[in-house]
Amino acid sequence: MGCLRLGTRGSPLALKQAEIARKQLAAVGVERMETIIITTTGDRIVDKPLYDIGGKGLFAKELQQALLEEKIDIAVHSLKDMEWHFPAGLQLTAVLEREDPRDCFISLNHSHYHDLPPNSVIGTCSPRRVSQLHYRLPTVLTIPLRGNVQTRLQRLEEMGLDGIILAVAGLKRLDLTHRITMYLEPEFMIPSAGQGVIALESRINDHQTNEILRQINHPPTWECIxxxxxxxxxxxxxxxxxxxxxxxxxxxxxxxMRAVLEYDGRVRLASGEGADPYELANQVARSLLT
Known part of the structure; x- marks a missing residue:
């Protein structure tokens, strides 16, 4: 085939993830590849929470449009930033082996979240993180904090925050784990669906590319996500x-599986186990909505 074109956002983390995908593609014999940087709406608007401007899909929309217009052959995403449904003609074709899925607490002044005094201010824009922080630490306050990993780390000090919450996977890929104060185990904070997973999206009718992508798909991660x-x-x-x-x-x-949902002002926890991912998902979803 000709040159395989990979589309990605331009943040340092997105470029690192594209590099990881390139290495895995090279390992199965792909010799010619080009990385194409695409600026998404989510990258352009950084001063508002995602839920005010259209949601996580804003990190994927322009990449997906480039796929549909055949400007790229593969879109490289953070899976947690994608909606669960896909535009007509596109599909999630492969996922790479999951990196550490946990969140972490980063602070300049506190070594443990238990050390946080009442009215401590934690920066995060995620409704999931906000909900679980308030559930576990009712006296903590949260304020919106967006931007790439480096920007959020910078604002931790500039804004005088008591702490911020970030995904471990991004820090590991950027060699920034030395900034982590404390890892948050899933028993304390359940991760976002797909957290830590690099997703590779392609056109359904691009059979040649899809066959290549299936060679680097990681089945255990695929089953979990x-x-x-x-x-x-x-x-x-x-x-x-x-x-x-x-x-x-x-x-x-x-x-x-474990899950948490804040619904009608109440936090619900659910868990389950099974061999079939769809049956398990149905069981856990029912428990969350009961």
Whole structure:
């Protein structure tokens, strides 16, 4: 085939993820590749919460349009930034092996979230993180904080915040784990569906590209994110939804899932296990909405 064109956002993390995808494609014999940087609406508007300007899909819309217009062959995404449904003609074709899915607490003055005094201010724009922080630490205050990883780390000091919450995967890929104060285990803060996963989207009718992508797909990760995204589909979850969903796969093929949803002013927790990702998702979604 000719040169394989990978579309990505231009942030340092997005470029690093595109580089990871390129290396895996090279490992299965792809020799000619080009990385094309595409600025998304989510990148251009950084002074408003995502739920005020259209949601997480704003990080994917322009990449998906470039796919549909055949300007690129593969769109490289952070899976957690994608909606659970896809535009007509496009599909999620492969996912790479999941990086650490946890969130983390970063602070300049506190070594543990238990050390936070009443009315401490934590920066995050995620309804999921806000909901779980208030549930676990009722006296903590939250303020919106957007921007790429480096920008948020900079604002931690500039704004005098007591802490911020970031995804571990992004910090690991950028070699910034030394900034982590404390890892937040899923028992404390359940991750976003697809967190830590690099997603590769393509056109359904691009059979040659799809065959290549299937060679680098990671089946255990695919199975977990299938269950996680199915929960979002069951409840029609969006960027406005304060929901966390995380599935793990045991060596014997059993999936264990935990989820949290704030709905009608109440935080609901659910968990389950099973071999079929769709049946498990249905079970957990029902528990969340009961």
């Amino acid at each position: 299938t269950a996680e995204k199915a929960v979002l589909a069951h409840i029609n979850g969006s960027c406005h939804t304060a929901i966390g969903v995380y599935a793990q796969r045991s060596d014997d093929g059993i999936l264990f």
